[in-house]
Amino acid sequence: GIRLLDLSAKVVFPKRFNAMLDEEDNKSTALSNTTLQLVAEKLEQLEGDAPVEILCDKHGGRDYYQPLLMMHLAGGLPQTLQEGREISRYRIEGERTLDISFRMKAESLMPVALSSMLAKYLRELAMVSLNKFWAERIEGLKPTAGYPVDAKRFLAEISGEVEKLGIPRDDFWRKK
Template sequence: MGAYLIATDEAGYGPKLGPLVVAATAWHVDSQVLSDCTLQGSLEDAFALLRHPVMHQGVKLVIDDSKAVYRPRSSGPEGGSLSKLTAAVGIAMNWVSDSPSLQVTQWIDSSDRRDIDATDWLGESCFEMHAESSVAVPEPWRTSSVRLFNVATRVITAGRFNQMIASGMNKSDVLSDATLGLVRQLLPKQSSESPLPADDPIIVYCDRHGGRRYYASVLQHVFGGELVRVMSESKHVSAYSVPYQGREFRICFTVKGDRFTPVAYSSMIAKYLRERAMESFNAYFAEYHTGKQPLLPTAGYPVDADRFLEDVAAIIKRRKIKPVDLVRVR
């Protein structure tokens, strides 16, 4: 008996500049899913091979929370390198598709792609990968009892984020709405499209959304209004059973959920897209910078974002950039 597993995580929830990115990965697991969210036994064991480092095209790669894999520029001479994240994304491209023409942008929601193209400091080209970045799946991973077969992402620009806030949503609502929309997209359909037998269980793992602890109402709203059964709403995990399209799935929001390998993989994909977006963001403002000193790039977090906005104030005025399109209100 196998299982259908969806894992989600975000990058960019805290910053005030740049997009909020959410990624979801869908997996087939050749093992019995447990009846709770403790991540013990066969489910966690199924991902053991992905937790061990592999050398891949000169990169020592291990699937882990993106904050452990990616080192920011301020951390030292090796900081800012996207090599490990690029390798992980390149492998994912091969794992989910035999087509060499697959681009990362195909994983991005179509409405977000329109927003990206309408944003001067972004554009879809900033997410493109070179052909050589799409690399073969390491043999230990390919022979494991898990298989990655789909990826979906949201890249929510600051302008779109602010529109969602203006509509009455709070910051946690934005994250939950984006995340659960991806889950709904990746749930198996009741048709021959599904890669799994109809009776295989479905389980979804998410890192907890900020400090949010209660999710029943938003789950009912996103998944058609049927009664959601609360299984746990403790300090460490919020778990629910959700009826949807004639089936039920279990969804768990856990503290430090990115310790679980498939959630960590989603974290790495989200981080890759976020960092590529910030590269494009910083390059745009550097191009129009006329000061005597080079413009220091920003990762978009609040204190440094304020410094950066002060440094580029003349560019914002000259380019007639609307603050609502640039700076998140939350």
């Protein structure tokens, strides 16, 4: 049967995310690098040589992941099984067989849905902290969920205090 052994996430705050965009100039590559770093860390913790299957949502419009897999995952040259708009699948033969796929709408699959739920929960906790920080400094400030239209309103309302505190915008606000 299948059982959950572990659940982990990598929180990337705006300052680091913006630095990644400066390095990569591409949100999709930044997301792929972060995902594959986390995958590599989890693989290092596994014992034994049982085969592993990894399911990921696609990152932007990317169809080709082999170069990124080579950069992040040890064990051998990733064999391309399929690359296309709907799904890109690879196999790495090493100490263990590793099958990894990047699929459109992968949140319909239980492991990806659970990962997405964890990420969204962590995002909500971060937004609670952000709103609390600014509400303590600006009386009557309406909280934000951080989505585009409301985020612009929120940024406009805190901009004077941001300037007064000398906080660089890239430290708390994502470029993309």
